[in-house]
Amino acid sequence: MPQTTPTSRATVHGYPRQGAQRQLKKAIESYWAGRVDADSLLTTGKELRRHNLRELRDAGIEEIPGNYFSFYDHVLDTAWLLGAIPERHLAAVPDIASPAGKLDRYFAMARGTADAPPLEMTKWFDTNYHYLVPELGPDTRFALDASKPLEEFTEALEQGVTTRPVLVGPITFLLLAKDPAGTDGFRPLDLLDKVVPLYTDLLRQLHEAGAEWVQLDEPALVTDQPAEVLDKVADTYATLAAETARPKILVASYFDRLGDALPVLASSPVEGLALDFTNAASANLDALAAVGGIPDKRLVAGVVNGRNIWAADLAAALSTLGTLLGLAGSVDVSASCSLLHVPLDVTLETDLDPEVAGWLSFARQKLDEIVTLRRGLTEGRGAIGNVLHINESRLASRASSPIVRVPAVRDRVAAVTDADLHRTSQYGKRRQAQQGRLHLPELPTTTIGSFPQTTDLRKARAALRKGELDQAAYQDAMRAEVRAVIAEQERIGLDVLVHGEPERNDMVQYFGEQLTGFLATQHGWVQSYGTRYVRPPLIAGDVSRPTPMTVEWATYAQSLTERPVKGMLTGPVTMLAWSFVRDDQPEGDTARQVALALRDEVLDLEAAGIAIIQVDEPALRETLPLRTTDRAAYLDWAVASFQLSTAGVRDDTQIHTHMCYAEFGDVLQAIIDMDADVISLEAARSNMAIVADLALAGYPNEAGPGVWDIHSPRVPSVEEVVGHLRTAVGAFPADRLWVNPDCGLKTRGYPEVRATLTNLVEATGQVRARP
Numbered sequence: 001m002p003q004t005t006p007t008s009r010a011t012v013h014g015y016p017r018q019g020a021q022r023q024l025k026k027a028i029e030s031y032w033a034g035r036v037d038a039d040s041l042l043t044t045g046k047e048l049r050r051h052n053l054r055e056l057r058d059a060g061i062e063e064i065p066g067n068y069f070s071f072y073d074h075v076l077d078t079a080w081l082l083g084a085i086p087e088r089h090l091a092a093v094p095d096i097a098s099p100a101g102k103l104d105r106y107f108a109m110a111r112g113t114a115d116a117p118p119l120e121m122t123k124w125f126d127t128n129y130h131y132l133v134p135e136l137g138p139d140t141r142f143a144l145d146a147s148k149p150l151e152e153f154t155e156a157l158e159q160g161v162t163t164r165p166v167l168v169g170p171i172t173f174l175l176l177a178k179d180p181a182g183t184d185g186f187r188p189l190d191l192l193d194k195v196v197p198l199y200t201d202l203l204r205q206l207h208e209a210g211a212e213w214v215q216l217d218e219p220a221l222v223t224d225q226p227a228e229v230l231d232k233v234a235d236t237y238a239t240l241a242a243e244t245a246r247p248k249i250l251v252a253s254y255f256d257r258l259g260d261a262l263p264v265l266a267s268s269p270v271e272g273l274a275l276d277f278t279n280a281a282s283a284n285l286d287a288l289a290a291v292g293g294i295p296d297k298r299l300v301a302g303v304v305n306g307r308n309i310w311a312a313d314l315a316a317a318l319s320t321l322g323t324l325l326g327l328a329g330s331v332d333v334s335a336s337c338s339l340l341h342v343p344l345d346v347t348l349e350t351d352l353d354p355e356v357a358g359w360l361s362f363a364r365q366k367l368d369e370i371v372t373l374r375r376g377l378t379e380g381r382g383a384i385g386n387v388l389h390i391n392e393s394r395l396a397s398r399a400s401s402p403i404v405r406v407p408a409v410r411d412r413v414a415a416v417t418d419a420d421l422h423r424t425s426q427y428g429k430r431r432q433a434q435q436g437r438l439h440l441p442e443l444p445t446t447t448i449g450s451f452p453q454t455t456d457l458r459k460a461r462a463a464l465r466k467g468e469l470d471q472a473a474y475q476d477a478m479r480a481e482v483r484a485v486i487a488e489q490e491r492i493g494l495d496v497l498v499h500g501e502p503e504r505n506d507m508v509q510y511f512g513e514q515l516t517g518f519l520a521t522q523h524g525w526v527q528s529y530g531t532r533y534v535r536p537p538l539i540a541g542d543v544s545r546p547t548p549m550t551v552e553w554a555t556y557a558q559s560l561t562e563r564p565v566k567g568m569l570t571g572p573v574t575m576l577a578w579s580f581v582r583d584d585q586p587e588g589d590t591a592r593q594v595a596l597a598l599r600d601e602v603l604d605l606e607a608a609g610i611a612i613i614q615v616d617e618p619a620l621r622e623t624l625p626l627r628t629t630d631r632a633a634y635l636d637w638a639v640a641s642f643q644l645s646t647a648g649v650r651d652d653t654q655i656h657t658h659m660c661y662a663e664f665g666d667v668l669q670a671i672i673d674m675d676a677d678v679i680s681l682e683a684a685r686s687n688m689a690i691v692a693d694l695a696l697a698g699y700p701n702e703a704g705p706g707v708w709d710i711h712s713p714r715v716p717s718v719e720e721v722v723g724h725l726r727t728a729v730g731a732f733p734a735d736r737l738w739v740n741p742d743c744g745l746k747t748r749g750y751p752e753v754r755a756t757l758t759n760l761v762e763a764t765g766q767v768r769a770r771p
C-alpha cells in the first residue's frame, strides 16, 4: 500500500511578477515617463496578480502564496510595511493621500529624486537579483502600513483563494538593513524589540482578514550567524507565536542549509518550516534527521530547484520526499525558493530544439513538477508512472546528447597545466614592458566599457531580429556608434578608450550567443532589479569558441584612434554566474571550459594588436558561497579560471579586470591571486574605503577605485572627484592608481556621462599638477 499523507499540498514561495510580455516593466516605465497615470499602473498590477493566481490554481497549486508581487522589490516593500522610510524621501514626496503620492514616494526610495538619493541597492544573497537596503538608525521610528499584504490577500479571497501571504521575516529584514550614519556601537538588529510588535500586529490583521498561514522568509539564517543572533531568532519566534489571534507561521529558508539555525527553528513554537533540499542545502536532510525531525510541524520541502532551469529528476525528488515523510508532521511539495529567479515558460521558446526543450523547466513547468510530485507522494508512484517514465527518458536524452559532452573540449581541459595559469613574468617586469609600450601619464583615466545603450541602439537590434534591418545595415549602425563613442572620449580627453559595447544586448548574453555549448532564449527574462531584466543564457553542454567574438569590433575601434582602446570580455566566473549553469558536473569544470574559450579570444585580440584587454568579473564576489566553509573551494576554481583565461599573454599586454558591488573584504586575497595588471572596483559610495583595504592586504598591482557612482544620474563636481582622488592617493601609491567610474555607463544617459567624464578628467589634471 502506498503511504498516504492526506494533508500534503503543492505550493510555491512566489512566481515571476512581470507577466509573459514584461507588461509590468512597460507599465512602470510608462508611469515614470508620465505616459500613464497611477490608476492605470495599479490596474496593470492587479491584472497581473489575478492572472498569476489563475495560472497557479489551474496548474494545481493547492496553497497559493500572496504578497510576492512587487512594483520594485520585496525588501523595499518590507521597509514600507514597517514605515522605515528615510526623512529625505518623506520630504521629497510629502503628500501620499493619492495613489500617485504613495507610488511616487515608494519610487523615490527606489530611484531617488533630484535632491534625495535612493536607497542603496545590493545583491540578494548569491543571486543576480538586487534588493534595496533598508536604512535604519538608532532613532528610526516604525509604523505599520499593512495595506499591501492585506489588500492582496482580500483581492485573492475575492477570486475564491485563501493565499498564504509571504513576507520578509524580522531577523532577515534587520540583518539586511544598514545604518547610513554608521552610529558607533549600533546595529539594525538592536531594533528587534521595536519591530517584533509590528509583526505581531500584522499577524493579527492578517488573521482577521482570514489568513490561515503566513510565511516569514528568513534566508539570512543560511549564512553563518553567531549564537547571539540565534538566541534572538528563538526569542522572536517565541514572541510571535505567543500571539493567539494569528495565522499559523511558516518560517522559510532557502539558498543554502540552515546549519545551527535548524535546531533553533525546529524547537521553536512556529507551526511550519520551509527548507531547501537542493545543492548544498540538501545537507538539511541529515540535519533534520539529526534533531529527530519536526513531528509536530508542517514541512514545506523545496525539492524542485527554484534557481535553475533543468527539469527535475522526479524519481530522486520523490525518494527525498519519502524520507522526509518520516521526519515531519506533514510534508508539502515546493520549489527551493521563489520562482522569481527563473524565466516564466519554456513553451514560449519556439526556437529551441524540442529535444532540448524537454530537458528544461521554467517557472510554469516547475509548477507541473511540484503538482506531479505531490500526487506521487500522496497517491504513490503508480499514480504518476507515465510522467516518471517521460521524465526518465528526457534525463537520459540529456545525459547522452552529443551537445552535452564534446570529447575535444574535455581533452583540452584535461591537458591544462599549472603553467597555463601564470603569466610568464612577475608584475614588476610586466609593468616595465607595458609602460614602454603604452606611455600612459600618471593616474591614467579610463571607463569600464559600456557607453549609454540608447533607444536607437536597441531599436536597431530589434529591427535586425525582426528582419527589418539586414546584417550589413546593422553593422553600419553599430560602427557609427563606435565612431561617435571614440570621438566623444577623445574630445573629453580620456587616456585609455573603450569601444562602448553598443553591439552587446548584454555582457553575458552576447557571449553566450557566440559560444558553442550555450543556448539562448527569446523570452527567458528574469528580473535583475526594478524594471531591469536579463535573459541569462543556458550552459547546456561543453563550451568552445568556434570563431573570434570581439576582434573585429576591437580592431575597428583601435583603427580610429592613436590612444589605446581596451579589448573587452566577460570573465568565466561571471559567464557562469549570470547564466543557468549545467548541473551535471562541478561548476569548476564548466568554468575551465569557458576560460579556455576566452583564452583563445584574449590571444586573438593580442595578436590583432590590442595592447590592453579587460576581462570583467563583477560576479566573483556575489557568487561566493553563503557558508564560509564552502568558500575556499569556490575561490580555488574561480581564481584559476580567471588566470587560465588571461595568463597566456605577453608581458607587454596589459590585463585589466573589473568588479562592481562593494564588500570586497572577503575576496582581497583572491583579487591578489588573480594577478590582473589593473583592477577597477566600485568605490564611490564607500568613499574609497577599498583603496586602504587593498593597501593593507598588500595588493601589489594597479587599481582604479571608482570615483563616480554610476547607479545614479547625479553628476559629481570636480571638487568631489578631486576629494575622492586625494583620499585614494593618500592611501595607495599614486603611480599604481587609475581613475575611472564605478561601473559601465550603459544605463546612464549622455548628458550626465559627458558632464561627469569631463569633470573626472579635469579633476585628474588638478591632482596630477598638485599631488
Ligand SMILES: Nc1nc2c(c(=O)[nH]1)N[C@@H](CNc1ccc(C(=O)N[C@@H](CCC(=O)N[C@@H](CCC(=O)N[C@@H](CCC(=O)O)C(=O)O)C(=O)O)C(=O)O)cc1)CN2
Pocket (backbone or CB within 6 Å): 128, 455, 457, 458, 459, 461, 462, 504, 505, 506, 507, 508, 509, 528, 529, 531, 532, 533, 534, 535, 578, 747
Ligand atoms: N546579465 C547581467 N547581469 C547583471 C548585469 C548585466 O549587465 N548583465 N549588471 C548588473 C545588473 N544591471 C543591469 C543593468 C541593465 C539591465 C538592462 O538594461 N536590461 C534591459 C534589457 C537588456 C537587453 O537584453 N537588451 C536587449 C533586448 C532589449 C529589448 O527589450 N528589446 C525589446 C525591443 C527593443 C525596443 O524597441 O526598445 C524586445 O525585445 O521586446 C537588446 O539591447 O537587444 C532591460 O531590462 O530593459 C539589466 C541589468 C548585475 N547583473
Ligand code: MET
Pocket (backbone or CB within 6 Å): 448, 449, 450, 507, 568, 616, 618, 658, 660, 743, 744, 745, 746
Ligand atoms: C556589471 S560590470 C559591467 C562591465 C562592462 N564592461 C560594462 O562596462 O558595462
Ligand SMILES: [Zn+2]
Pocket (backbone or CB within 6 Å): 448, 618, 658, 659, 660, 742, 743, 744
Ligand atoms: Zn561593473
